[in-house]
Amino acid sequence: MALLTPYSKIPELNTATVLLVENEEQFQSRLADAIVQQEKDINVNVRLARKLPLPVENSETRPRIDLVVFIVNLLSERSLQAAESSLSHLGPDYFLGKLCFLVTDARCGAVPQERLLSVRRLAASHHCPVIYAEHQTEDGITMTAMRVLTILKVSAGLSPVATTALYLSTFTRCTFPSDFDED
Amino acid sequence: MDEQARAILQRVIRKIPNKKLQTALRAWDHLSSEQLESLDYAQPKWLFLENLISRCEENRLSLKDVTKLEMAYYIDNPSKGTWHAYQLFQAEGDAVSVNFTQFREQLKAHLKDVVRHVSVRTKKLEDGAVWIRIAWGDNFSKPNHLKPTYVVHYLQTSYVFVLNLMSKHKPFLYQALLLSTRHVSIKEAQLSSRSLTAMRDLLMRQYQQVFPTNQERTLKERNAPPSHPSIEKEHAECAERRHQMACEAFGDGVLPKLETAVYKLETKYRGNSNNTLNDKDELFRGVVMFSSSNLLESFRHCVSAGMAEGPVTPLLSSITQKGRNSFVITDKVPGAASQTPAHKA
Amino acid sequence: MATVKWPHFFHFSAPHSVVNTPAHRPDTRRSKSYGRSCVEPPSLFWQTPGHLTTLGHRIPTSRRAAKSHNITTKVDPEQVALLIKNEWKLSHVTPLYRFRHTQLKLYSKHLAAFIIAEKQQGVAVEVGVEAGFKVTFSAVLGIAETKEDAETVFIQVHSKPLFSADTPKAVWRGWLTCVNGDPEYLRSLPPDFVSLPLFCSSGPEYLTALVKSWFERTFDCSFGSLYLNSTMLNWLAALWTGCHPTSNIRYLKLAWNMPSQPPLDIAYTVNPQDAWELWNSIHTEDSTDDRINIEEVQLFMNGLEIHFFRHFKIYLSAGTLTKVSTALGSAHHDGKIKIGSSDYITTLLTLLTECALMKTPV
Numbered sequence: 001m002a003l004l005t006p007y008s009k010i011p012e013l014n015t016a017t018v019l020l021v022e023n024e025e026q027f028q029s030r031l032a033d034a035i036v037q038q039e040k041d042i043n044v045n046v047r048l049a050r051k052l053p054l055p056v057e058n059s060e061t062r063p064r065i066d067l068v069v070f071i072v073n074l075l076s077e078r079s080l081q082a083a084e085s086s087l088s089h090l091g092p093d094y095f096l097g098k099l100c101f102l103v104t105d106a107r108c109g110a111v112p113q114e115r116l117l118s119v120r121r122l123a124a125s126h127h128c129p130v131i132y133a134e135h136q137t138e139d140g141i142t143m144t145a146m147r148v149l150t151i152l153k154v155s156a157g158l159s160p161v162a163t164t165a166l167y168l169s170t171f172t173r174c175t176f177p178s179d180f181d182e183d
Numbered sequence: 184m185d186e187q188a189r190a191i192l193q194r195v196i197r198k199i200p201n202k203k204l205q206t207a208l209r210a211w212d213h214l215s216s217e218q219l220e221s222l223d224y225a226q227p228k229w230l231f232l233e234n235l236i237s238r239c240e241e242n243r244l245s246l247k248d249v250t251k252l253e254m255a256y257y258i259d260n261p262s263k264g265t266w267h268a269y270q271l272f273q274a275e276g277d278a279v280s281v282n283f284t285q286f287r288e289q290l291k292a293h294l295k296d297v298v299r300h301v302s303v304r305t306k307k308l309e310d311g312a313v314w315i316r317i318a319w320g321d322n323f324s325k326p327n328h329l330k331p332t333y334v335v336h337y338l339q340t341s342y343v344f345v346l347n348l349m350s351k352h353k354p355f356l357y358q359a360l361l362l363s364t365r366h367v368s369i370k371e372a373q374l375s376s377r378s379l380t381a382m383r384d385l386l387m388r389q390y391q392q393v394f395p396t397n398q399e400r401t402l403k404e405r406n407a408p409p410s411h412p413s414i415e416k417e418h419a420e421c422a423e424r425r426h427q428m429a430c431e432a433f434g435d436g437v438l439p440k441l442e443t444a445v446y447k448l449e450t451k452y453r454g455n456s457n458n459t460l461n462d463k464d465e466l467f468r469g470v471v472m473f474s475s476s477n478l479l480e481s482f483r484h485c486v487s488a489g490m491a492e493g494p495v496t497p498l499l500s501s502i503t504q505k506g507r508n509s510f511v512i513t514d515k516v517p518g519a520a521s522q523t524p525a526h527k528a
Numbered sequence: 529m530a531t532v533k534w535p536h537f538f539h540f541s542a543p544h545s546v547v548n549t550p551a552h553r554p555d556t557r558r559s560k561s562y563g564r565s566c567v568e569p570p571s572l573f574w575q576t577p578g579h580l581t582t583l584g585h586r587i588p589t590s591r592r593a594a595k596s597h598n599i600t601t602k603v604d605p606e607q608v609a610l611l612i613k614n615e616w617k618l619s620h621v622t623p624l625y626r627f628r629h630t631q632l633k634l635y636s637k638h639l640a641a642f643i644i645a646e647k648q649q650g651v652a653v654e655v656g657v658e659a660g661f662k663v664t665f666s667a668v669l670g671i672a673e674t675k676e677d678a679e680t681v682f683i684q685v686h687s688k689p690l691f692s693a694d695t696p697k698a699v700w701r702g703w704l705t706c707v708n709g710d711p712e713y714l715r716s717l718p719p720d721f722v723s724l725p726l727f728c729s730s731g732p733e734y735l736t737a738l739v740k741s742w743f744e745r746t747f748d749c750s751f752g753s754l755y756l757n758s759t760m761l762n763w764l765a766a767l768w769t770g771c772h773p774t775s776n777i778r779y780l781k782l783a784w785n786m787p788s789q790p791p792l793d794i795a796y797t798v799n800p801q802d803a804w805e806l807w808n809s810i811h812t813e814d815s816t817d818d819r820i821n822i823e824e825v826q827l828f829m830n831g832l833e834i835h836f837f838r839h840f841k842i843y844l845s846a847g848t849l850t851k852v853s854t855a856l857g858s859a860h861h862d863g864k865i866k867i868g869s870s871d872y873i874t875t876l877l878t879l880l881t882e883c884a885l886m887k888t889p890v
Contacts, residue, residue: 024787029414032410048416048418055421453839458806471797481791
């Protein structure tokens with residue numbers, strides 16, 4: 001089984017690539033549009049996928065992927081299942097600050113609480129952040145694109161702030177549900 | 184106009200929504216344009232009816248004319264109930280030469296042979312559809328015009344569509360249809376819908392079908408370029424394959440507007456391998472009903488969006504391939520030739 | 529809590545004591561903060577914490593199996609019959625401030641006056657003719673299971689016809705209940721608060737809105753619509769199926785909605801005996817305390833979904849479970865229920881109370 005690895009390819013100058021994984025393929029293309037439209041300073045490539053592993057045919061043309069974003073639509077159980085099963089196709093280096101989860105519909109009253117908790121547990125156990133996205137308004141999408149870009153720049157080494165792992169770990173802590181140890 | 188004609192007229196007018204009244208009366212073509220102009224279509228129904236009756240009486244219209252109004256309304260608005268499809272089998276040698284006049288005369292004659300009081304009205308439309316309105320009576324009672332049966336048949340095809348048929352009248356209609364279309368047997372086609380057009384299109388294959396050839400061409404044609412050069416779809420090919428499979432099973436373009444499909448499952452339990460129910464011989468019975476405002480389009484989208492796994496199961500593709508929407512699914516008998524679960528009528 | 533207005537009509541003295549409201553308790557645990565104690569860390573990167581409730585992490589993973597018991601031995605059968613008849617729309621309610629079960633007669637008068645006043649607002653009406661509403665509040669004793677549960681309150685709105693010869697017709701019904709509510713939570717409420725977290729209503733929407741608004745003004749509470757998520761519906765499917773040997777469930781009907789275009793509705797009706805056999809192959813009955821685990825519930829639903837998948841190759845998990853129904857009752861995703869049999873009412877209401885409490889911000 002081919003693992004996706006971040007360091008097997010040489011990075012291109014001033015370029016960052018993000019992989020958006022969403023089983024439903026509903027939100028990803030709108031988010032991708034917002035991401036490429038927003039970023040003017042660096043070259044951002046967006047790859048869209050349903051799940052991992054990625055097709056072998058594209059491996060030659062695929063640039064080095066600096067950040068993987070799993071989009072989980074909380075209204076669908078299958079969305080979570082797909083993200084869970086995709087995790088095992090990621091190389092270990094991604095878990096050092098090159099992975100995040102993005103959930104939609106978290107505030108919808110009809111969402112089972114357990115599903116949101118499962119995502120948070122999943123993210124916490126892999127030490128990666130969860131972004132809660134509003135996907136029904138333009139503003140929400142723009143905001144989400146901004147968040148993804150901020151993380152992307154750090155994980156692609158294009159931000160002068162800090163090293164990836166250190167940087168991301170500072171804010172994964174606040175996504176760690178504080179009630180885990182109580183259970 | 185006698186009491187019965189008035190009663191039927193009242194019934195028909197009640198059924199027609201206010202804004203469709205004018206079109207319906209115009210299509211009926213029994214009132215002069217001055218008379219049509221003089222009616223106030225915004226009036227309450229009871230008042231409108233009184234005015235209408237007086238116009239009808241001016242023209243000395245009878246029960247026969249009133250039934251024509253009902254028929255005209257049904258022809259324009261066929262989705263007023265659930266239609267059932269029937270299929271004719273074993274055409275005789277002269278079946279291809281049956282023309283409308285012959286068919287009409289024969290049908291009337293055969294029905295009157297078996298039911299003494301029956302009223303039959305027919306009309307052939309431009310698209311070739313023959314509409315038949317049958318009001319049934321019996322040896323002692325006059326035809327009941329309140330609950331007529333409607334039959335639609337395209338001559339030289341093997342399909343008949345029927346609305347409001349009581350089972351006690353079924354044998355009479357069967358026999359009359361067989362004799363007048365020159366066929367040997369007739370069976371229910373296990374297809375029913377509110378939409379007559381959808382059933383017709385489905386059975387007579389009047390929609391864009393896709394065949395598993397020239398896959399490359401459709402692939403390239405449909406593949407929309409990404410909205411931005413730096414966005415790339417990893418699974419574009421898989422998506423295209425799924426779309427192709429979906430179209431092969433359900434068709435391309437606009438699909439017949441079928442609303443429901445029902446499956447009666449009489450199969451053994453097929454769950455996780457570790458469940459003890461797997462080894463049992465008893466059936467796991469259930470009924471599955473799919474419904475949507477356009478079922479075939481929903482299925483096609485489910486498959487192409489990956490909510491259903493391709494290739495499409497024969498259970499679902501049978502809807503278009505066999506032109507049915509009611510199935511009983513049983514496990515195949517060991518040794519039977521069929522690869523898929525058997526479909527029983 | 530928000531500031532509490534003190535409506536002037538509370539200065540009535542209680543005329544006759546019908547029920548004791550459990551809020552009259554010494555204030556022992558007032559200072560206990562319930563649920564999450566830590567302050568949410570400042571939101572970095574515009575992260576929204578996605579927390580709706582503090583009870584959220586206390587989702588039970590096992591329940592007692594539904595046991596049939598004849599509720600009419602405890603509760604007035606006529607009152608029970610009223611609960612069974614209708615389809616109820618569910619809401620959740622925050623605790624009521626200074627609600628007294630002893631004042632129900634008074635509330636009846638006030639609510640009736642409120643409805644009439646609201647109906648007349650902005651409309652010129654002949655005085656006296658429009659006095660067409662009568663409201664009755666009554667306590668349904670015996671539905672509550674624990675001593676922490678407040679007694680259920682049933683409200684009926686009758687419209688009085690102009691000609692008094694006709695009997696008043698019930699135009700709206702609703703009730704507030706609490707069955708097996710989380711005892712720790714109920715004990716932690718400050719005094720003077722009564723928690724009846726589940727509100728069921730049946731009748732015209734405008735009357736529901738008026739009743740809600742009267743409660744909100746009078747008892748400083750707030751209502752929100754209650755959805756039944758798929759976990760809750762899964763529980764009900766399993767609990768009801770488990771009842772089949774003692775009480776014929778006649779059918780197990782599950783409905784899903786697939787987000788296709790146009791949307792696809794799938795209704796799967798399973799033979800009750802076969803459904804029970806599947807459940808029986810998953811659930812092992814303990815002789816001592818018959819409890820059901822969430823894992824068993826999930827296995828049961830997965831078992832049905834897999835059987836369906838083997839036939840139609842459609843992933844039901846990509847859609848939403850919208851409805852579960854048996855002869856014992858039905859529950860809809862958008863918060864509508866029907867109670868089919870009074871024998872299992874406690875199980876259903878326990879589940880719904882829990883669901884409502886989970887939505888209550890603390």
